[in-house]
Amino acid sequence: MDSNTIDYEALLKHAFRAKEYAYAPYSGFKVGAALITAGGRVYTGANIENASYGATCCAERTAVFSAVSCGDRKIAAIAIASDSENTIFPCGICRQVLTEFGDGEMDIVCGKRNGEYTVYKLHELIPQAFELT
Numbered sequence: 001m002d003s004n005t006i007d008y009e010a011l012l013k014h015a016f017r018a019k020e021y022a023y024a025p026y027s028g029f030k031v032g033a034a035l036i037t038a039g040g041r042v043y044t045g046a047n048i049e050n051a052s053y054g055a056t057c058c059a060e061r062t063a064v065f066s067a068v069s070c071g072d073r074k075i076a077a078i079a080i081a082s083d084s085e086n087t088i089f090p091c092g093i094c095r096q097v098l099t100e101f102g103d104g105e106m107d108i109v110c111g112k113r114n115g116e117y118t119v120y121k122l123h124e125l126i127p128q129a130f131e132l133t
C-alpha cells in the first residue's frame with residue numbers, strides 16, 4: 001500500500017463506523033480511526049475514556065495497538081473521524097506513536113463531520129520526531 005493505491009474515502013468510512021464504538025462519557029467527543037497496513041489489512045479503533053482521565057486512550061492509538069498486537073507493524077495510512085465540523089488532527093502523543101510504526105511518508109487522513117478530508121504526511125505533523133539514536 002502506498003499513496004497511489006490507498007482509498008482514502010473508504011478508510012475514512014471505516015473510521016466513521018469505528019467512531020460509533022467510542023466510549024466517551026466524560027468529554028462527549030467521539031473519535032474513530034482506521035488504519036491500513038503495508039499489507040493492506042485494516043484495523044480500527046475508537047477513543048476509550050476513563051474516570052481516571054489519564055487512563056484514556058485515543059482512537060488512533062487504539063487502532064495502532066490493535067494492529068501491532070496482531071503482528072502488523074507497518075502502517076501505510078490512518079484516517080481519523082469525529083463529529084466536529086472542523087478537521088480533526090491526531091494529538092501529539094498519537095503522532096509520536098505513529099512514528100514508531102511507519103515512516104514520514106505515512107498518510108494521515110484528517111476528516112470533518114461532513115466527510116471532507118485533508119491528507120497530510122506524518123512528517124508534516126511531527127517534524128523531527130523523537131527517536132532513540
Ligand SMILES: [Zn+2]
Nearest residue numbers: 058090091094
Ligand atoms: Zn491522541
